[in-house]
Amino acid sequence: MKDFDFVIIGGGCAGLSLAYELEINNKLKNKTLAIIEPRNEYKKDKTWSFWKTYSHNFEDCVKKNWKYFSINIPQKTKHLECDSFPYQTIDSGLFYEKINNKLKQNKNIYFYKNDQNIDLENSLVFNSVPNLNDQNNGLWQHFCGVEIETKKDFFDEKIMNLMDFDCEQRGSVHFFYTLPYSKKTALIETTWLSEMKDSSQKDYDKQIKEYIENSLNLKDYKITYKEEGAIPLFYPINQKIKNKIDIGTAGGMTRLSTGYTFLNIQEQSKYIRENIENISKLKTFQIKKKYQFLDNIFLKVLKNNPSKMPNIFFRMFNNKSNTVIKFLSNRSNLFEDLSIILKMPKWIFVKALF
Numbered sequence: 001m002k003d004f005d006f007v008i009i010g011g012g013c014a015g016l017s018l019a020y021e022l023e024i025n026n027k028l029k030n031k032t033l034a035i036i037e038p039r040n041e042y043k044k045d046k047t048w049s050f051w052k053t054y055s056h057n058f059e060d061c062v063k064k065n066w067k068y069f070s071i072n073i074p075q076k077t078k079h080l081e082c083d084s085f086p087y088q089t090i091d092s093g094l095f096y097e098k099i100n101n102k103l104k105q106n107k108n109i110y111f112y113k114n115d116q117n118i119d120l121e122n123s124l125v126f127n128s129v130p131n132l133n134d135q136n137n138g139l140w141q142h143f144c145g146v147e148i149e150t151k152k153d154f155f156d157e158k159i160m161n162l163m164d165f166d167c168e169q170r171g172s173v174h175f176f177y178t179l180p181y182s183k184k185t186a187l188i189e190t191t192w193l194s195e196m197k198d199s200s201q202k203d204y205d206k207q208i209k210e211y212i213e214n215s216l217n218l219k220d221y222k223i224t225y226k227e228e229g230a231i232p233l234f235y236p237i238n239q240k241i242k243n244k245i246d247i248g249t250a251g252g253m254t255r256l257s258t259g260y261t262f263l264n265i266q267e268q269s270k271y272i273r274e275n276i277e278n279i280s281k282l283k284t285f286q287i288k289k290k291y292q293f294l295d296n297i298f299l300k301v302l303k304n305n306p307s308k309m310p311n312i313f314f315r316m317f318n319n320k321s322n323t324v325i326k327f328l329s330n331r332s333n334l335f336e337d338l339s340i341i342l343k344m345p346k347w348i349f350v351k352a353l354f
Ligand SMILES: Cc1cc2nc3c(=O)[nH]c(=O)nc-3n(C[C@H](O)[C@H](O)[C@H](O)COP(=O)(O)OP(=O)(O)OC[C@H]3O[C@@H](n4cnc5c(N)ncnc54)[C@H](O)[C@@H]3O)c2cc1C
Pocket: 009, 010, 011, 012, 013, 014, 015, 036, 037, 038, 039, 045, 046, 047, 048, 049, 050, 128, 129, 227, 228, 229, 230, 231, 247, 248, 249, 250, 259, 260, 261, 262, 263, 265
């Protein structure tokens, strides 16, 4: 059995972000690190997007920035600006390549497919594999997206569409999300917020085809990439062990009301790097309790009133867009929180408190 100063279980977004943050800040000079990752090869498998409210190490992996976005419900559209916090999209393929190229240069970093020969008890372990069993009643954000290419100019590449609720809801919460990379290319995603018990929601290919051909009225296009995923909108319950720190989704880095996780992972990595010498003695890094509390109420409302959610999301954007962006990105002050809360329908939110 080999022991290491640090072991990272799972070389995905959180595991690699942490390893990179430690490496570029010289925290691995005289230390050994093992990364355990079962996948055989790294290729683009996700597109990470967020409002840039926090600086990160991966500007060179950004595929596109938008300064404008829109949100739709049937018959109504809001056009909003996000100049101060541009909406960014990161290509996971570029992210994996950049990090792995850097990490491979350090002879103190070892890569393993499993933990068979690793002494996990005598190393400081950062775990990014969530335990998602026994959470059958939890809500999920599940989705499928395709990148498409058109022959003729079609998209307005300056404005991304955050949520288009003008589509079938099927008793749940459903919207489309469109990121136009250029006039001829875009990522189009069908997204559901539900308990995932109803597998009939998963006819994603049909939903996307109908949306592109009938709602967008685009007939001549080809699909160049596809991604599918499900983000738990609940905190995984991982076994607590003294020398283990959970990171990423496993470490509660998902904002439950939105599914946004990427920037929280970057902030968590920085916190760990800044405190690496005594990290096991410190409080674990968490999304602020006020957001955990408010998101819990929000998800209760969502579960009990799915048909009201398109309007609720739309009303939220009656605030200044910076206020909503800061709130959804865990960076709002009390005044901004109040401003969001006051725009919500009072009675169903009060009922969700009890
Ligand atoms: C398709 C998709 C799109 C997303 N888009 C966004 C977005 O736009 N914006 C945003 O903020 N968030 C997004 N998320 C949410 C979140 O940012 C990602 O899920 C992110 O990858 C979470 O990072 P992670 O390291 O916790 O998990 P992962 O990136 O999934 O990494 C976990 C790693 O553990 C490995 N592993 C699995 N089992 C084991 C095992 N037994 N032992 C060792 N390793 C193991 C896996 O192979 C994987 O590499 C998205 C999620 C998905 C699935």
